[in-house]
Amino acid sequence: MSNDGEVDAEVVVSIMDRDPAATIEVTAGQTVLLGPRDTRVRLADMPQPPGATVEMTFASPEHGTATLELPVLDDTFERYEELVPTSSGR
Numbered sequence: 243m244s245n246d247g248e249v250d251a252e253v254v255v256s257i258m259d260r261d262p263a264a265t266i267e268v269t270a271g272q273t274v275l276l277g278p279r280d281t282r283v284r285l286a287d288m289p290q291p292p293g294a295t296v297e298m299t300f301a302s303p304e305h306g307t308a309t310l311e312l313p314v315l316d317d318t319f320e321r322y323e324e325l326v327p328t329s330s331g332r
Contacts, residue, residue, distance in 0.1 A: 243266070243268050243273065243274050243276070243300060244268070244272070244273040244274075245268040245269065245270055245271065245272055245273075245304075245305075246271070247270055247271075247304060247305075248270050248271070249270050249304065250267060250268065250269050250270050251267075251268045251270075251302045251304045251305060252265050252266070252267055252268075252302060253265070253266045253267075253268055253274075253300050253301065253302045253305075254300075254301045254302065255283055255298065255299070255300055256298070256299050256301075257288075257289060257296050257297070257298050257299075258289050258290075258296050258297050259297075259299070260289065263283055263284075264283045264284070266281060266283070268302075277325075278324065278325045278326075288314055290314050291314065292314050292315060292316040292318060293313075293314065294313075294314050295311045295312060295313050295314065296311070296312055296314055297309050297310070297311055297312075298310050298311075298312050
C-alpha cells in the first residue's frame, strides 16, 4: 500500500466483509508491504480452506476502497511453508 499524499493514512483491512482484521498506519509518502518478510496481518479465523480464494478489502477515508481476490495458502505444499506464520511469529 502506498500513500502518495501529504497526510498519514489508516488503512482498514478486512476479509469477505467480516469485521476488520487489522488497521495499518501508512505514513505520508511511504509504502507498506504486506507479507511474511514485511508487515503481517494476523487473522484469528480464515473463512475459506487452503486452495480457495478470499476477498480482501483495503479501505481508508483518504483513498477509498480496493478489493482483491487472494489465495488462501497453508504449509501443505513445501514451497509455501516459509510463508506460513508460526506461533513464534516467524
